[in-house]
Each structure stands twice: as C-alpha cells, then as structure tokens.
Amino acid sequence: xxxxxxxxxxxxxxxxxxxxxxxxxxxxxVGSHCSLALKKRGDGVLGLDNFNTYYDPSLKRARQKLLLxxxxxxxxxxxxxxxxxxxxxxxxxxTHILHLAAQAGVRYAMQNPQSYVSSNIAGFVNLLEVAKxxxxxxxxxxxxxxxxxxxxxxxxxxENHRTDQxxxxxxxxxxxxxxxxxxxxxxxxxxxTGLRFFTVYGPWGRxxxxxxxxxxxxxxxxxIDIYQAQDEKQVARDFTYIDDVVKGCIGALDTAEKSTGxxxxxxxxxxxxxxxxxxxxxxxxxxxxxxLESLLNIKAKKHVIKMPRNGDVPYTHANVSLAYRDFGYKPxxxxxxxxxxFVKCENVGTDVVDGVA
Ligand code: NAD
Ligand code: UGA
Numbered sequence: 514x515x516x517x518x519x520x521x522x523x524x525x526x527x528x529x530x531x532x533x534x535x536x537x538x539x540x541x542x543v544g545s546h547c548s549l550a551l552k553k554r555g556d557g558v559l560g561l562d563n564f565n566t567y568y569d570p571s572l573k574r575a576r577q578k579l580l581l582x583x584x585x586x587x588x589x590x591x592x593x594x595x596x597x598x599x600x601x602x603x604x605x606x607x608t609h610i611l612h613l614a615a616q617a618g619v620r621y622a623m624q625n626p627q628s629y630v631s632s633n634i635a636g637f638v639n640l641l642e643v644a645k646x647x648x649x650x651x652x653x654x655x656x657x658x659x660x661x662x663x664x665x666x667x668x669x670x671x672e673n674h675r676t677d678q679x680x681x682x683x684x685x686x687x688x689x690x691x692x693x694x695x696x697x698x699x700x701x702x703x704x705x706t707g708l709r710f711f712t713v714y715g716p717w718g719r720x721x722x723x724x725x726x727x728x729x730x731x732x733x734x735x736x737i738d739i740y741q742a743q744d745e746k747q748v749a750r751d752f753t754y755i756d757d758v759v760k761g762c763i764g765a766l767d768t769a770e771k772s773t774g775x776x777x778x779x780x781x782x783x784x785x786x787x788x789x790x791x792x793x794x795x796x797x798x799x800x801x802x803x804x805l806e807s808l809l810n811i812k813a814k815k816h817v818i819k820m821p822r823n824g825d826v827p828y829t830h831a832n833v834s835l836a837y838r839d840f841g842y843k844p845x846x847x848x849x850x851x852x853x854x855f856v857k858c859e860n861v862g863t864d865v866v867d868g869v870a
Pocket of ligand 1: 537538539540541542543544561562563564565573590591592593612613614615616617618631632636656657658659709710711712713714719
C-alpha cells in the first residue's frame with residue numbers, strides 16, 4: 514500500500530550504518546527539531562503524533578509540512594493505539610525509538626489530570642510493550658524532565674539527587690516513567706536512556722511556555738504576570754536552547770547500546786541510563802523578561818506576583834557532567850543568544866514576529 518511505502522521510505526537510512534528511528538511526538542517542538550537533524554545526517558526517521566489540541570495544532574501541522582519537505586513522514590496516531598504501533602514495527606525494523614510524545618506543561622495538569630496519566634504513563638507502557646515484542650528490540654531514548662527534582666533545592670542537580678518530592682502531577686508522571694523504564698530494562702533487557710530536559714526554548718517552540726507568550730504579549734502591549742518569591746533570585750530556570758538539546762538527544766541515541774532481548778525474552782544485562790540535559794546557568798524570570806524587552810525594544814507591562822504558583826518548582830539548575838562524559842554534551846547557547854534567534858524566527862507564529870527590531 515502507499516502508506517507502507519511511505520513508512521518504509523521515511524524510516525530507511527541513507528548513510529551506511531545509519532539509524533532507523535521512530536520519533537514519537539514528531540510534530541511537537543523538540544520532536545520536530547530532532548527529526549530534522551537526524552534526517553539531515555542521513556538517518557531514517559518515522560514520526561508518530563496524535564496532533565492533540567493542547568496548544569494550537571496548526572503549529573504542529575506547520576512543523577509536519579516542514580518535515581515532509583525533508584521526507585520525514587509523520588503517522589497520525591496515538592501512543593495508546595497498540596495495533597497501530599505493532600503494525601509499524603511489522604513494517605520497519607527500527608533500531609531506536611526517540612520517545613518525546615507526552616502531555617507536557619505543568620499547570621494544565623490541575624484541570625486535566627487524566628491526559629497526563631493517559632499519555633505519560635499508559636502511553637509509555639503501551640510503547641514499551643510493543644518495543645518488547647519487536648524483533649529486533651529497539652534501544653529507547655525518552656524524555657524525562659527536570660521537574661522530577663521537584664522541591665529539591667540542593668543545586669546544581671545531579672542525576673543521583675533525590676526525586677521523591679514532585680510538585681505537580683506532570684512531574685509525578687515523568688518520575689513514574691523513570692520507574693517504569695527500570696522494570697522494562699530489568700525484566701526484558703531493553704536498552705533505555707532517560708533525558709531530563711530543562712525548560713527548553715527556541716524557534717518553533719511551544720506557545721504555552723512563558724518565554725513564548727511573554728514575547729507575544731509584550732509585542733501586543735498586553736500585561737504579563739511574573740511569579741517570583743520574596744527574593745526574586747530564589748525563582749529561576751535553567752533555560753536550555755533547542756539546538757543544544759537536539760545534540761544531547763542525538764548523542765544519547767548514538768551511544769545507546771543495543772537491547773539484549775528479542776521478542777520479549779531477555780538475553781543479558783542491558784543499558785539503563787538517565788542524564789540531565791540543561792544549560793548549567795539558571796536565570797530568574799525577571800531577567801528573562803528584561804532580555805526580551807531589550808531584544809524587542811519595548812518595555813513590558815509587568816505584573817509582579819510575589820508568590821510561586823501551585824505546581825511550579827522554585828529553582829532548576831543542571832549539572833551536566835555525566836552527559837558530557839558519556840557523549841560530549843556541552844550547551845553552547847546563552848539565553849540572550851538563543852532568545853535573539855527565537856524572536857527573529859519567522860515561524861514562531863505570525864503574530865509573534867511582527868514588529869521585531
Ligand atoms: P510538545 O507538546 O511540543 O510535543 C509533544 C508532542 O507529542 C505533541 O506534538 C503532541 O501532539 C504529541 N502527543 C502527546 N500525547 C500523545 C499521544 N498520546 N500519542 C501521540 N502523540 C502524542 O512538547 P515538547 O516541548 O516538544 O516536549 C517533548 C518532550 O520533552 C515531552 O515528553 C516533554 O514532557 C519533555 N520535556 C519538555 C521540556 C520543554 O521545556 N519543552 C522540558 C522537559 C521535558
Ligand atoms: C517547562 C515545560 O513547560 C515543562 O513541560 C517541562 O517539563 C519543564 O520545563 C522542565 O524543565 O522539566 P517551566 O519551567 O515551568 O516548565 O516552564 P514555563 O511554564 O515556561 O515557566 C517558566 C518560568 O516562568 C517559571 O518560573 C514560571 O513560574 C514562570 N511564569 C510562567 C511566570 O512568571 N508567569 C507566567 O505567566 C508563566
């Protein structure tokens with residue numbers, strides 16, 4: 514069928530020993546960037562995304578269109594659709610899965626708890642079940658989150674710091690993902706690598722994230738809410754530029770050992786790893802706003818609230834020495850440089866770029 518042909522074509526590597534990667538969440542922010550980077554390198558990439566309406570799906574369609582231009586095909590479907598996933602693995606012997614599909618966002622969980630359980634827990638288990646049954650078993654690299662460190666204030670965070678105080682249901686489902694990964698690695702010998710991303714930003718980013726809607730609101734002269742503690746330096750984010758995160762994801766894929774099982778049977782010990790992918794340089798939200806003000810050359814209408822929001826963690830700061838040691842991860846983009854690229858990009862949403870100096 515035409516569908517099968519497209520699936521095969523998209524996932525077949527063009528370079529010798531290239532990877533064949535199923536990228537879940539490929540129409541998303543991080544997924545679309547990673548898919549493009551892998552394809553440009555000559556790897557085979559097949560996307561999967563359900564194009565949900567958590568934020569404007571026209572942005573996801575625009576990313577899909579861009580990927581299609583580069584011959585990356587996205588299958589429209591849900592992580593929880595086991596027959597669909599099984600069919601994909603029947604057609605393609607994927608060497609790797611880059612699992613980025615999830616219900617993201619911290620605050621939305623208070624109104625929509627079930628969507629986190631469905632995508633981040635049930636959907637992940639479903640994917641693992643299909644991967645377990647596949648022959649060969651693909652190595653899996655998946656997105657965890659800095660939010661697993663929760664209320665921990667012992668910074669910078671190293672991977673062995675405590676993660677037993679999640680501040681939101683989102684964080685709890687990401688933490689659950691790490692525990693679930695452990696069991697599939699242990700029982701079935703699936704190679705699993707978790708990446709704790711730290712507040713990723715950049716062109717084609719997520720409209721629900723602060724840097725994105727702050728930019729839009731400042732341009733439109735609308736007021737913005739800045740949540741901070743009594744001492745503004747106590748609330749900060751280790752904002753990480755998308756290109757750095759993409760390099761980290763590819764480094765993790767390239768160094769992932771093969772799974773040791775096949776068809777649900779374990780043969781030997783397989784790799785299980787977790788890494789921070791951050792920027793190592795936390796910035797208070799007020800500073801993020803002042804950088805945007807100078808890039809846009811507009812004074813923001815600031816509404817400062819001297820209280821953290823429910824579900825937010827106070828402070829994030831990554832120690833990335835483990836990722837550096839194992840695959841040379843080194844963030845190279847500071848926040849001003851990255852935001853300059855963001856506000857200049859024509860594709861962040863047409864209303865965002867109008868009037869940029
Ligand atoms: P995103 O929302 O832009 O991308 C996720 C994509 O997954 C979306 O296109 C969505 O339609 C799709 N999706 C969601 N549920 C699905 C399901 N059940 N079946 C199929 N597709 C589904 O988010 P992003 O910022 O690109 O995040 C990618 C991953 O990184 C997520 O796992 C997120 O939790 C994690 N993460 C992101 C950040 C960040 O700052 N962007 C930080 C830490 C962790
Ligand atoms: C981000 C992503 O949205 C999560 O999906 C991801 O898991 C998380 O990073 C992570 O690193 O793990 P967050 O850092 O909360 O979460 O990102 P934003 O929602 O963009 O908030 C950034 C900062 O701006 C926070 O300190 C928040 O309190 C603040 N903020 C947000 C405001 O001051 N005002 C607002 O109106 C919104």
